[in-house]
Amino acid sequence: MAQEARAEFTELLAARGVSRRDFLKYCGSVAALLGMSEMYAPQIAAAVGKLQPALWMAHGLCTGCTESMAQVDNPDVPTVVLDLLSVNYWETVMAAAGTQAEDNVAATVAAGGYVLIVEGSVMLGENGNVLRIGGKPGIEELKTVAAKAAAVIAVGSCAVDGGWVAGAPNIANATGVSKFLKDSGINVPVINLPTCPVNPEWVVAMLVDVLLMGELADGSILKKLDDMGRPKLIFGSTIHDNCPRRGHFENGEFVVFGSPTQAADEAAGWCLYQMGCKGPTTQTNCPLVRWNHRSSWCVEAGSPCIGCGNANPITGGPGNWFDASAPFLTRHADVRLPGIGGVQPSTIGAVVGGVAAVGLVAHGLGSAAKGRVKGVPTETQKVHDAKMASKGGDK
Amino acid sequence: MSHEGHYREAHPLIFVVTHWINLVCMIGLAFTGFYIHYPFFAGFMYGARAIHFLLMFVIIINLACRIILAFWVKTANQLGTRETDIDLKNWLPQKENKYQFMETVKYYTFFRNTRVISAKYGALQKIAYLATPIITLFMAYTGFALYTPAHSWAIWPFFAAGVSFFGGAMGIRIAHYFGMWVVILFTMVHAYLAAIDGFKPLWGLIFLWRETPGDEH
Numbered sequence: 195m196a197q198e199a200r201a202e203f204t205e206l207l208a209a210r211g212v213s214r215r216d217f218l219k220y221c222g223s224v225a226a227l228l229g230m231s232e233m234y235a236p237q238i239a240a241a242v243g244k245l246q247p248a249l250w251m252a253h254g255l256c257t258g259c260t261e262s263m264a265q266v267d268n269p270d271v272p273t274v275v276l277d278l279l280s281v282n283y284w285e286t287v288m289a290a291a292g293t294q295a296e297d298n299v300a301a302t303v304a305a306g307g308y309v310l311i312v313e314g315s316v317m318l319g320e321n322g323n324v325l326r327i328g329g330k331p332g333i334e335e336l337k338t339v340a341a342k343a344a345a346v347i348a349v350g351s352c353a354v355d356g357g358w359v360a361g362a363p364n365i366a367n368a369t370g371v372s373k374f375l376k377d378s379g380i381n382v383p384v385i386n387l388p389t390c391p392v393n394p395e396w397v398v399a400m401l402v403d404v405l406l407m408g409e410l411a412d413g414s415i416l417k418k419l420d421d422m423g424r425p426k427l428i429f430g431s432t433i434h435d436n437c438p439r440r441g442h443f444e445n446g447e448f449v450v451f452g453s454p455t456q457a458a459d460e461a462a463g464w465c466l467y468q469m470g471c472k473g474p475t476t477q478t479n480c481p482l483v484r485w486n487h488r489s490s491w492c493v494e495a496g497s498p499c500i501g502c503g504n505a506n507p508i509t510g511g512p513g514n515w516f517d518a519s520a521p522f523l524t525r526h527a528d529v530r531l532p533g534i535g536g537v538q539p540s541t542i543g544a545v546v547g548g549v550a551a552v553g554l555v556a557h558g559l560g561s562a563a564k565g566r567v568k569g570v571p572t573e574t575q576k577v578h579d580a581k582m583a584s585k586g587g588d589k
Numbered sequence: 590m591s592h593e594g595h596y597r598e599a600h601p602l603i604f605v606v607t608h609w610i611n612l613v614c615m616i617g618l619a620f621t622g623f624y625i626h627y628p629f630f631a632g633f634m635y636g637a638r639a640i641h642f643l644l645m646f647v648i649i650i651n652l653a654c655r656i657i658l659a660f661w662v663k664t665a666n667q668l669g670t671r672e673t674d675i676d677l678k679n680w681l682p683q684k685e686n687k688y689q690f691m692e693t694v695k696y697y698t699f700f701r702n703t704r705v706i707s708a709k710y711g712a713l714q715k716i717a718y719l720a721t722p723i724i725t726l727f728m729a730y731t732g733f734a735l736y737t738p739a740h741s742w743a744i745w746p747f748f749a750a751g752v753s754f755f756g757g758a759m760g761i762r763i764a765h766y767f768g769m770w771v772v773i774l775f776t777m778v779h780a781y782l783a784a785i786d787g788f789k790p791l792w793g794l795i796f797l798w799r800e801t802p803g804d805e806h
């Protein structure tokens with residue numbers, strides 16, 4: 195995508211059916227997403243016209259995130275903005291191919307100062323040969339490209355911590371980008387945007403934040419991230435706290451599988467807690483930003499949240515959203531017991547409690563049989579003292 | 590039934606009160622906790638959470654009072670005596686408990702038939718009563734890590750460390766849930782042993798503050 199596109203940015207928007215008014219309105223919503231006053235909209239609009247180069251690298255993925263970026267039937271503003279971003283490499287959508295595409299990457303890396311967007315998990319298995327890019331192990335490519343980047347945006351759960359690819363038993367030995375770069379000694383700011391797939395509005399908002407608002411240069415972007423490297427504004431409150439079904443939760447009105455009133459309760463929009471909703475343990479702003487032109491989102495559409503916004507980029511594998519949420523339709527995740535597999539915590543509790551109850555009853559019967567209930571005499575000397583005394587007596 | 594007298598000095602009134610508060614709070618927290626875990630009947634979620642959030646503060650304040658009082662309230666220092674000492678000394682292991690752990694285990698597993706010499710409490714009881722504050726604190730710690738208002742408290746990083754230790758919000762929820770089972774198991778064994786070691790004198794004393802004189806031998 196050529197640089198000259200920047201100059202006629204507004205005309206290009208117009209050509210794709212986006213009016214300047216729509217565009218400004220959209221920039222206002224980006225400002226809101228970034229926690230800025232909507233007064234910044236013109237500044238954002240001006241800045242979007244001179245975006246820096248970016249590379250979009252695909253690793254161990256299902257292409258769902260790319261799919262998600264193109265989530266619409268007719269282009270909407272975020273799609274157009276991304277379309278016009280000077281993305282010099284984006285496997286799924288670029289026109290270039292073969293060595294020409296490789297050359298684009300090399301030229302961008304040589305120039306430096308670009309933003310690297312990574313989609314998909316880093317697959318370490320088979321010495322990185324699980325995924326090969328341009329004739330090399332994928333992890334080598336990632337190191338080369340990340341080393342010169344101004345910042346990395348890990349889009350989607352896979353890039354953040356390995357995602358479902360890293361779910362147990364994780365045979366590809368997948369991990370997240372931030373963990374991989376840290377372990378490889380590559381020190382570059384990484385912004386983590388989990389969910390499966392990523393929400394395009396967050397990607398646009400972060401590009402604006404990093405590239406346009408100068409927050410990368412002065413380091414202030416890092417203060418806006420939580421300890422998981424996620425923007426606090428997006429991942430700062432639970433889904434449960436912003437959920438339109440919350441009133442039903444408080445009233446104790448739940449949809450229950452197989453109950454005679456299930457269909458009616460679903461139609462009434464009752465809470466999906468008992469269907470395994472992970473909203474209370476998941477922090478994203480899905481209920482506010484929503485998906486697909488802000489038209490709906492998982493819980494609004496009738497599905498319990500499956501907790502895909504959870505992340506564990508620090509260890510980069512175990513405890514990621516997939517392991518922390520599966521099975522999706524139960525209240526708790528399974529606990530993995532060696533040799534047994536996934537077991538629900540309530541099963542473990544009930545079994546242990548039941549065994550203890552049986553044990554106590556058996557003990558009670560034993561005590562009764564031994565006649566202990568009537569009273570037992572107490573020893574007159576400790577066994578230990580008796581032993582010591584007999585030893586002392588020998589001397 | 591044991592032969593010793595059960596006198597009020599063993600459990601002064603204030604500790605009968607703290608014990609009652611513990612019991613009521615634990616039953617309330619476990620019931621509402623079960624409900625929060627899986628709302629098994631309709632219409633009570635707001636109430637269940639409100640009660641859970643109230644009782645959690647009550648039980649923590651009660652625990653703090655119990656520990657502070659242990660430093661200056663005097664309690665009986667042995668079984669069946671009116672002789673008293675600072676409660677803390679009787680709460681921690683006493684010299685009579687030394688070497689008696691395995692013997693106590695043997696007694697309860699029917700490998701010996703005479704009761705072992707113990708101090709105010711037997712070796713296993715001592716461990717259990719030292720474990721109660723720890724498990725209560727564990728419930729408080731994991732509970733506050735689940736409590737959304739805690740996210741805005743200045744000490745939040747202290748809880749956040751635990752959240753990442755348990756592998757995220759789901760992990761800490763499961764830890765809190767398992768903690769409940771530990772409390773339930775403790776209470777089952779604890780109440781059972783108190784019942785077989787002398788239901789009338791022990792329960793009478795701890796709940797009704799009623800004395801039972803010892804056998805005259």
Ligand code: HEM
Pocket residue numbers: 256257258259261262358390391
């Ligand atoms: C985590 C990433 C994803 C995985 C592992 C995944 C996996 C799959 C699989 C295995 C199928 C069945 C394919 C077949 O019928 O042969 C499927 C179908 C489908 N996926 Fe995905 N998917 C992912 C993400 C997405 C995303 C992000 C979207 C859209 C935004 C999407 C949209 C669809 C649709 C529409 C179908 C149905 C296709 C049809 O029935 O013709 N998927 N997916």
Ligand code: HEM
Pocket residue numbers: 474615618619621622623625626627638641645646648649725728729730731732733735736737762765766768769770772773
């Ligand atoms: C001592 C201080 C305690 C605090 C601060 C505390 C706090 C909490 C909080 C904040 C929740 C989450 C409620 C929600 O998100 O709606 C919760 C849930 C729960 N609590 Fe407690 N709690 C405490 C003690 C206990 C005790 C003693 C028990 C049991 C004996 C207990 C059992 C539970 C259970 C089973 C849940 C549901 C967990 C789940 O399945 O998601 N809690 N507690």
Ligand code: HEM
Pocket residue numbers: 599604605608611612615710718721776779780783791792795
């Ligand atoms: C049905 C429930 C319960 C029964 C029947 C019961 C009974 C008793 C009895 C008889 C004693 C006196 C033991 C002795 O003097 O040798 C005692 C002491 C004690 N119990 Fe319980 N109890 C119950 C529940 C609980 C619960 C839920 C807790 C903890 C949270 C608890 C904590 C303690 C502690 C710490 C002591 C030592 C005395 C003290 O520190 O003041 N009990 N209990």
Ligand code: SF4
Pocket residue numbers: 433434435437438439440441443464465466467471472473474493499
């Ligand atoms: S549907 Fe999920 S997020 Fe919404 S109120 Fe119910 S439990 Fe919470």
Ligand code: SF4
Pocket residue numbers: 389390433476478480491492493498499500501502503504
């Ligand atoms: S609502 Fe839950 S499952 Fe749906 S995208 Fe958001 S975090 Fe993922």
